[in-house]
Amino acid sequence: MSKITAAKVIVTCPGRNFVTLKIETADGVTGIGDATLNGRELSVASYLNDHVIPCLIGRDAHQIEDIWQYLYKGAYWRRGPVTMSAIAAVDMALWDIKGKVAGLPVYQLLGGASRTGVMVYGHANGETIEETLDVAQHYKEQGYKAIRLQSGVPGLKATYGVSKDKMFYEPADSDLPKETIWSTHKYMRTVPELFAQARERLGWDVHLLHDVHHRLTPIEAGRLGKDLEPYRPFWIEDATPAENQARFRLIRQHTTTPLAVGEVFNSIWDCKQLIEEQLIDYIRATVVHAGGITHLRRIASFADLYGVRTGCHGATDLSPACMAAALHFDLSVPNFGVQEYMRHTPETDAVFPHAYTFSDGELHPGEAPGLGVDIDEELAAKYPYKPAYLPVARLEDGTMHDW
Ligand code: CS2
Ligand code: MG
Numbered sequence: 001m002s003k004i005t006a007a008k009v010i011v012t013c014p015g016r017n018f019v020t021l022k023i024e025t026a027d028g029v030t031g032i033g034d035a036t037l038n039g040r041e042l043s044v045a046s047y048l049n050d051h052v053i054p055c056l057i058g059r060d061a062h063q064i065e066d067i068w069q070y071l072y073k074g075a076y077w078r079r080g081p082v083t084m085s086a087i088a089a090v091d092m093a094l095w096d097i098k099g100k101v102a103g104l105p106v107y108q109l110l111g112g113a114s115r116t117g118v119m120v121y122g123h124a125n126g127e128t129i130e131e132t133l134d135v136a137q138h139y140k141e142q143g144y145k146a147i148r149l150q151s152g153v154p155g156l157k158a159t160y161g162v163s164k165d166k167m168f169y170e171p172a173d174s175d176l177p178k179e180t181i182w183s184t185h186k187y188m189r190t191v192p193e194l195f196a197q198a199r200e201r202l203g204w205d206v207h208l209l210h211d212v213h214h215r216l217t218p219i220e221a222g223r224l225g226k227d228l229e230p231y232r233p234f235w236i237e238d239a240t241p242a243e244n245q246a247r248f249r250l251i252r253q254h255t256t257t258p259l260a261v262g263e264v265f266n267s268i269w270d271c272k273q274l275i276e277e278q279l280i281d282y283i284r285a286t287v288v289h290a291g292g293i294t295h296l297r298r299i300a301s302f303a304d305l306y307g308v309r310t311g312c313h314g315a316t317d318l319s320p321a322c323m324a325a326a327l328h329f330d331l332s333v334p335n336f337g338v339q340e341y342m343r344h345t346p347e348t349d350a351v352f353p354h355a356y357t358f359s360d361g362e363l364h365p366g367e368a369p370g371l372g373v374d375i376d377e378e379l380a381a382k383y384p385y386k387p388a389y390l391p392v393a394r395l396e397d398g399t400m401h402d403w
Helices: 041-056 064-073 081-102 129-141 184-202 218-231 245-254 272-276 292-305 320-332 346-351
Strands: 004-012 018-025 030-034 118-126 146-151 179-182 207-211 235-237 259-261 357-359 362-364 392-395
Touching: 004 041, 018 041, 018 081, 030 081, 030 320, 041 064, 041 081, 064 081, 064 292, 081 292, 081 320, 118 129, 118 320, 129 146, 129 184, 146 184, 184 207, 184 218, 218 235, 218 245, 245 259, 245 272, 272 292, 292 320, 320 362
Parallel strands: 118 146, 146 207, 179 392, 207 235, 235 259
Antiparallel strands: 004 018, 018 030, 118 362, 357 362
């Protein structure tokens, strides 16, 4: 028995906000979990402080499944991004503790390694196609086997995924949501040209991905998928908003371009129909937003029945604690696809010392017991919370759209 004696929530902002749960047991072993929900960080911090931590004290840290079920069923108001991010943080911290007590990296507790490393994809973006491909060439030279391409759209001031800093992308960049303008008509002409030039310049040995970021209707997504088929994308992501999972049937009728969705999902129920009707090819749900390692394993096992592979979200707003947990999951899960890898800033890496390493286009979680990540509380205290929101999108006539 490893009795939980204390737990605390650490909010820090080394360039962007992160929320971390730290759990301590009677034998002095601690574990951490990421609880960051971009733009709603303080909601999860409160959910943990006010409604979870009081229920954890005195429980056995080794009872990961029972605690998961207690927090999920005991909430009465099940699911949702705040609840499931809080449960995820507890889950990650308990797997961290279990690994440390066992003296094993968490992937060994999940069934051991199923591969030598975790293929990741980098993020090439630019105002123009040429600038985007210059950055993509740089990622290719760094050894990346998979690269996401996002370029500016002529006639639009700003576009999802295009940032000033080419090695770091953070969309939550203002203390109230920025209003951006979107035009599907202008966008639809740009992406096929981007991919045509990308194959010309980068060749066929590198996987190319693109994030549509919820912007299209199903038939527009079908059109885009069909237009991109000659360039064989690894996937197009979030082609259309997925609350109504049946929307993807229409896309599937028109294109064989692989579809990825799920970074905004927080439970298996958000993707059950998408998976069982084989409407997608990759599920993007993450450790931090979909209930932790415990629940993500359930989603992956269900996906495996239908030939759907994992492609976990890994943006800068998921902390190194989540990245570490994701890599232990990725190394072991049988139906692995790819792991997103947006590098964090040096300040963030200093606050979250970690064992994972990058080489030859792959990440590896390392052999440290537990998750192999920690939080430097003293350094974290130097970066107080700073309100930051994701943008919103409107069409050129002012209609609210999906960002
Ligand atoms: C994006 C993210 O990484 C991705 O695929 O969709 O940048 C997303 O916009 C942010 O994580 C939202 O917080
Ligand atoms: Mg995305």
